[in-house]
Amino acid sequence: MFDEQKLVVEIGSPTRNYAEKSVPGLDGVLSLDLGSRTRKIKQKGVLRAVSRRQLNLRIAAISAFINGKTHELVTNEGERFNDLRMDSFETGAIQLGGAGVEVGYEILYTQLAIDTWGAQDEIDQ
Numbered sequence: 001m002f003d004e005q006k007l008v009v010e011i012g013s014p015t016r017n018y019a020e021k022s023v024p025g026l027d028g029v030l031s032l033d034l035g036s037r038t039r040k041i042k043q044k045g046v047l048r049a050v051s052r053r054q055l056n057l058r059i060a061a062i063s064a065f066i067n068g069k070t071h072e073l074v075t076n077e078g079e080r081f082n083d084l085r086m087d088s089f090e091t092g093a094i095q096l097g098g099a100g101v102e103v104g105y106e107i108l109y110t111q112l113a114i115d116t117w118g119a120q121d122e123i124d125q
Contacts, residue, residue, distance in 0.1 A: 002045055002062075009075060012040035014114050036114055041081060043073070043107040047091075050100040059103075063089050070112060084109040 017034040047062075049055035065071055065086045073081040092104040 002043075002047070007043070007045040007075070009073070009079075009081075010042040010044070011081075012042070014039040039111050039114060041073070041084065041109040041111055043109070044105070046102050046104050048097065048100060048102045052094060052101050055094060055101050055103060059089075059091060059105075062105075062107075065089075073109070081109070081111060083113040084111050 015037045017037055019032040019034055021030045021032065022028075023030075047055060047058055049058055066089060068085065070083045070085055073084055086107060087110055088106075088108045090106050094101050094103045096102075
C-alpha cells in the first residue's frame with residue numbers, strides 16, 4: 001500500500017503505569033508497577049501515483065484504516081508491528097514528480113499491546 005522508497009518508521013518507547021502509595025508517618029512511597037501500556041509509532045514517507053485521481057484513491061484507501069480497529073504494519077525488512085491503531089494520517093501538498101504526482105505523508109499509530117517476549121533473551125545472549 002505504501003511506496004517502498006523513503007519510508008521511515010520511528011518507534012517510541014513503551015510507557016508504564018505506576019500507583020504510588022504513601023503512609024502518614026513513614027518516609028518514602030510504595031510504588032506499584034501496573035505494567036507496560038502503549039507506545040507511539042510514527043511512519044513517514046512519500047506516496048506516488050500516475051495521476052491526481054489515483055493518488056486521491058490511495059489516500060482514501062489509507063484513511064479507511066482510521067477505524068478504531070487494530071492492524072499490522074510490516075516493513076520491507078520484515079519487521080512486524082502488531083496491534084496498531086491508526087490515530088492520524090496527514091499529507092502535505094501534492095506535487096508533480098517524475099512521471100506523475102507525489103505527496104509526503106505522516107501516520108501516527110498507537111501500539112496497544114507490545115510483544116516483549118524473547119527481548120530479554122536476545123539481550124542476554
